Amino acid sequence: MKIVMIGEAATHRDEIADQLDFKAEFAALPREAHESDAWDRQIDGADVLVAMRFQRRGAPPRFRLLHAPGAGLDGIDFAALPPGCTVCNVFEHEIPMAEYTLACMLDHEIGLGAARASFDNRRWSQSYLERKPRGELNGKTVVVIGFGRIGQAVAARARAFGLEVVAISSRAMDGKVEGPADRAFTPRQLNEVLPHADYVVLCCPLNDATRDSFGAPQFSAMSRDAVLINIARAAIVNEQALYSALSDQRIAGAYLDVWYRYPAGGGEAVPPSFYDFAALPNAFCTPHISGWTQGLFARRYAFIAGNITRQRNGEPLLNVVHDGRQATSRP
Template sequence: MPLKVYYPRPKIGLYPREVDKQAWDLLQAALDPEIEFMIAPEIPDPADYHVLITGWPTKEQIEASPDLHTLVIPWAGLTESTREILQEYPQLNIHNLHHNAVPTAETALMLLFAAAKCILPIERKFRGHDWRPRYGPNPALLLSGKTMLILGYGAIGQQVGRVCQAMGLNILAIRRNPDAPALEDLQAEVHPPDALHKLLPFANVLMVTVPLTDETRGLIGKRELDLMPENSILVNVGRGPVVDQEALYKALKEGKLHSAGIDVWYNYPPDEDSRAHTPPADFPFYELDNVVMSPHRGGGASEVELLRMSHLAELLNAAVHGEPIPNKVDLKVGY
């Protein structure tokens, strides 16, 4: 029986035409012949699709097809508005794509290294031909031999852990299900969420990769930052509000933390006109030399659409063959 899939998206989309075409060709070549794939901004007629692919499903899209049984959100996690809508449709199976785990992990590592080596203020001075930082006290931290605590040991966290373990860091991790499968070559010590306060005093690096849920909002505040060792580093590629912004700002400004690398924020531009002048937080992180700032672009890369379509093909092929579909979302916890 054919598997009918509807992807409500313009064929050009938000990416350059040549990238989208290449990704679309890859998807078509990788899909099982039994999969009928429809891509269009409007609901098809007849609306008899089994799988809907979108991060912002509408009630119309969900209710149009009586055959709909699966929603695929084409990234990791889901928005709060989507979560609220889906509470009305408990019969739906919901799955994510984790295609951007490697790009996000690479961004996390970039932020970590740049923060640990204090490269940005030094680079700014050197652009003015100022060599003096080479001859003064060196504030860079050595990472090898230190301990990293990964808060959220999913696809992103494991990719980060794999690289850092190879560099000589000891890896601790917190995961909702500590016994869930992980990369075979990792030797991390994995703990449940209630071990957070016990582990923070060992965390020379706190790597935040968890999604934002009711349980993770404000999970890292003043108390948690105070538990970390002096001269430690925090990197956040999960969601901004997982870390209390005031507590983080004060810990950085007062020198409790050595540095931070942040890709996810607290305020976002509400429209296109605001993109050139929206402060990302309520506190002036931009004034601090010990912060590396990135405008939530960690999961992106020039090849990201190719990765997305490759992972989408794997997921849909599993569905049409009756195999377990990866990355099932638990609406109760939000990921």
């Protein structure tokens, strides 16, 4: 069995190999070699391709299974896949991403970093006597946009801190949705809900319906004390509208972990956005770390190894998002 791993995924060869009870041939390719002739020759005839991105202009190389090492599928051109190719993805990131989201909320209410930075033995008496009450999460309202695995993991933890959870989901019906939400509304009702939100968390996938869907009208609907947390995809939020809302203090702040531009390879230097969000005092910027934990890799690549074993044994695969066998059999 031949397994080709591309980009960052290639650094996790051992996590897969250690889980297999058979020997496999592995090939590692850099992401920047994408769409080269040498890249195609390495992939052609592979049983499994592990990659977050697949875009082609000409005839694609042949492979049986494309396994994304994450949940996002916006980097895959399904129309360009070779005939008969099946696509699977993997989750396991909802745990760290939900923890990151709650850390953002707690940071906004408590401000531990600022409190520690202001502590000075020489000014202890003054600091103690002049301390001001801080915020707390209990009793606040969080609007969770997208109520899949990540959204529900965020909601469960938010409820434990005493927040009211309002879900925005296409599955919402009569104010309810399956999962840990107090209330639920459809995406069309979002602007009616936003004025009541203390926190707005973006957890929805990037697709034609969500791209650029959060813009000036949504920021205008939000309270000036509200905070946006984006752990989904940057392009869901209009870039200019976000910068304007923060620089004009239309909202209290934003925690931004996903970005509008990413380097294609290790040697490329690109800015994360056209605007300098990091220079804004009410923007808390992190380099796409919300799901990047040691536990994540162990869980994800054990799952991928399990699917590779199923592929070899002719067993049904898990997390199938595109069944190539059915696609090729359609009239």
